[in-house]
Amino acid sequence: xxxxxxxxxxxxxxxxxxxxxxxxxxxxxxxxxxxxxxxxxxxxxxxxxxxxxxxxxxxxxxxxxxxxxxxxxxxxxxxxxxxxxxxxxxxxxxxxxxxxxxxxxxxxxxxxxxxxxxxxxxxxxxxxxxxxxxxxxxxxxxxxxxxxxxxxxxxxxxxxxxxxxxxxxxxxxxxxxxxxxxxxxxxxxxxxxxxxxxxxxxxxxxxxxxxxxxxxxxxxxxxxxxxxxxxxxxxxxxxxxxxxxxxxxxxxxxxxxxxxxxxxxxxxxxxxxxxxxxxxxxxxxxxxxxxxxxxxxxxxxxxxxxxxxxx
Numbered sequence: 001x002x003x004x005x006x007x008x009x010x011x012x013x014x015x016x017x018x019x020x021x022x023x024x025x026x027x028x029x030x031x032x033x034x035x036x037x038x039x040x041x042x043x044x045x046x047x048x049x050x051x052x053x054x055x056x057x058x059x060x061x062x063x064x065x066x067x068x069x070x071x072x073x074x075x076x077x078x079x080x081x082x083x084x085x086x087x088x089x090x091x092x093x094x095x096x097x098x099x100x101x102x103x104x105x106x107x108x109x110x111x112x113x114x115x116x117x118x119x120x121x122x123x124x125x126x127x128x129x130x131x132x133x134x135x136x137x138x139x140x141x142x143x144x145x146x147x148x149x150x151x152x153x154x155x156x157x158x159x160x161x162x163x164x165x166x167x168x169x170x171x172x173x174x175x176x177x178x179x180x181x182x183x184x185x186x187x188x189x190x191x192x193x194x195x196x197x198x199x200x201x202x203x204x205x206x207x208x209x210x211x212x213x214x215x216x217x218x219x220x221x222x223x224x225x226x227x228x229x230x231x232x233x234x235x236x237x238x239x240x241x242x243x244x245x246x247x248x249x250x251x252x253x254x255x256x257x258x259x260x261x262x263x264x265x266x267x268x269x270x271x272x273x274x275x276x277x278x279x280x281x282x283x284x285x286x287x288x289x290x291x292x293x294x295x296x297x298x299x300x301x302x303x304x305x306x307x308x309x310x311x
Contacts, residue, residue: 042090043286047100051276055099056269059123063102064270066092067122069110074231074294075128076105087227087294088126091144091278094286098277114138117264124274125262128227131309132257140268141260142275143308144287147299148253149180150226151245152214152233159220163247164254168196173210173219176203180223183255207232215241226253227296234295251298258301258308271306278304 052060068088071077076086084105096103105126108116113129116122118138131141153161161167167184168191174180181201188198202219204210211232214222222242224232233244250256261278263271281287282304291297 042093043289045094045097045281045284045286048098048277048280051098051273051280052100054269054273054276055101056267056273059099059270059273060101063104064096064099065121065123066103066105067108067113067116067125068105068127069113070107072128073228074296075227076126087145087290087296088128090290090293091281091287092126094281094290095274095277098280099273114262117262123263123267123270128259129262130257131260131307133309133311135262136307136309138265139262140265140271141258141262141307141309142271142278143258143260143301143305144278145227145259145296145299146252146256146301147226147259147296148250148256149183149223150229150253151247152211152222152224152229152242153220153245154214154217155241155243157243157245161221161245163245163249165190165194165196167199167221167223168194169198169200170221171200171202171219173202173204173213173222175207175210175224176205179255184223211236211242221245226256227294227299229253230295230298246298253299256299258305260308275304275306 068076068084070084074086076084076088079085089105092103092105106122108122110127113125113127117125125139128145129135129141131143135141151161151164151167153159159166159170164187168187172184174184181203184199184201191198202213204213207224207228210222210224213219222229230244233239233242236242247254261274263274278287282302288297288300291300
């Protein structure tokens with residue numbers, strides 16, 4: 001299932017060369033980190049004295065160590081100099097400024113990211129991790145993002161796709177064994193009720209392969225995690241290959257869930273300080289600028305809630 005984080009990792013590696021499905025000699029451009037990071041530096045913000053005062057003393061001297069499963073563009077990835085970048089990285093550095101401390105951003109494999117936090121190797125997790133009721137048993141989450149699934153189509157939207165219902169009876173590309181497939185299968189009763197056939201699901205081993213199949217005409221659309229879809233539309237082929245379908249009835253994507261900064265339940269003071277810092281970034285507009293930089297404005301929140309997912 002897909003990384004955003006309904007279950008395990010399905011990383012979209014920005015350093016890989018994407019190839020046209022069925023035509024290995026024709027490359028499709030990989031989304032470039034530098035194309036976006038060069039567009040705007042991380043905004044400089046002042047320390048929020050109230051938020052900084054909440055931070056436990058040990059973090060003021062040692063800083064905050066972030067665990068992140070890299071790459072997963074545009075949330076986190078490495079730039080051409082092998083340095084971390086992405087939305088989560090930018091937000092982490094702005095949180096650092098608000099708290100007046102240093103924040104290091106470190107690669108940690110997804111399947112060991114929570115155990116690593118529990119072992120004391122890291123202080124927080126920022127890795128596009130969904131805030132779920134099940135995960136709340138072990139961690140508290142400062143929610144800073146809300147996204148679901150989105151539809152990507154070929155540039156110009158030749159099939160005129162506007163909503164999920166437009167996919168009924170049509171071939172659609174997706175990554176194999178993902179929640180997206182379950183969602184499209186569950187659409188069948190609505191398709192039938194509308195006098196249409198079920199979605200024809202064409203599965204591929206990875207998101208890049210599904211996108212390249214779309215570009216090769218193997219489907220009229222690709223359904224993927226909304227932030228990844230937005231980034232692919234923005235950067236692949238310098239924005240010339242794909243476009244994101246914005247459904248006015250589902251501005252955060254289909255079946256959206258909160259994404260949160262994971263903190264051990266024992267670290268209540270750290271959680272409170274981070275929540276205050278994120279809320280301060282939301283209130284002063286910095287958060288909105290970072291969202292816009294990564295083409296993620298549709299997935300922003302207005303309140304940095306703690307454990308906002310209730311069911």
